[in-house]
Amino acid sequence: MKIRNGFVSNSSSSSxxxxxxxxxxxxxxLAIHMLGDIGKQDLIDLIKKSSKDPNTxxxxxxxxxxxYITTVDNLLLVQTCNNEDWSxxxxxxYKEIRETHPELLDGDYDELSYDNDIRKKSKFWFLNYNLxxxxxxxxxWCKEHDIDFFVINGKEMCPVCYNKKHLERIQKLxxxxx
Ligand SMILES: [Zn+2]
Numbered sequence: 001m002k003i004r005n006g007f008v009s010n011s012s013s014s015s016x017x018x019x020x021x022x023x024x025x026x027x028x029x030l031a032i033h034m035l036g037d038i039g040k041q042d043l044i045d046l047i048k049k050s051s052k053d054p055n056t057x058x059x060x061x062x063x064x065x066x067x068y069i070t071t072v073d074n075l076l077l078v079q080t081c082n083n084e085d086w087s088x089x090x091x092x093x094y095k096e097i098r099e100t101h102p103e104l105l106d107g108d109y110d111e112l113s114y115d116n117d118i119r120k121k122s123k124f125w126f127l128n129y130n131l132x133x134x135x136x137x138x139x140x141w142c143k144e145h146d147i148d149f150f151v152i153n154g155k156e157m158c159p160v161c162y163n164k165k166h167l168e169r170i171q172k173l174x175x176x177x178x
Pocket of ligand 1: 142143144145158159160161162
């Protein structure tokens with residue numbers, strides 16, 4: 001069964017933090033490596049062909065939880081699914097992050113906060129949809145496609161059928177007018 005992002009429990013989501021200029025110089029290099037781990041060559045090709053800023057935040061589907069890579073200062077923050085076997089070695093310790101960026105952490109847990117402002121305010125290049133998206137204010141998902149809504153071009157919608165929600169609204173309005 002697919003578990004939706006909105007009902008995350010810390011048991012099977014996971015997060016880690018890398019320093020830029022260590023194993024990877026930017027979000028794109030890290031994403032290419034992680035996509036290699038899960039065999040998503042089509043998404044690797046998409047990144048390599050693009051002319052986007054290599055530090056653009058990136059998101060993609062992975063196991064139960066989508067993966068989000070966010071750049072903050074000289075750090076690469078990764079929120080992902082612990083059911084994938086990521087070959088990442090050079091993590092920054094949470095002890096260090098607690099000293100330099102305590103606002104990124106989930107209270108006293110050694111875990112990035114899923115509710116931190118940076119994630120909420122950030123735009124991500126969602127590779128599977130090849131769209132720039134940001135999180136919606138309240139959690140909603142497309143019942144037809146069983147995926148989360150995102151803010152796309154300023155409007156909340158399903159990244160697959162785009163405007164279905166708006167169509168429903170328009171139909172409701174039309175019924176009211178009748
Ligand atoms: Zn949809």
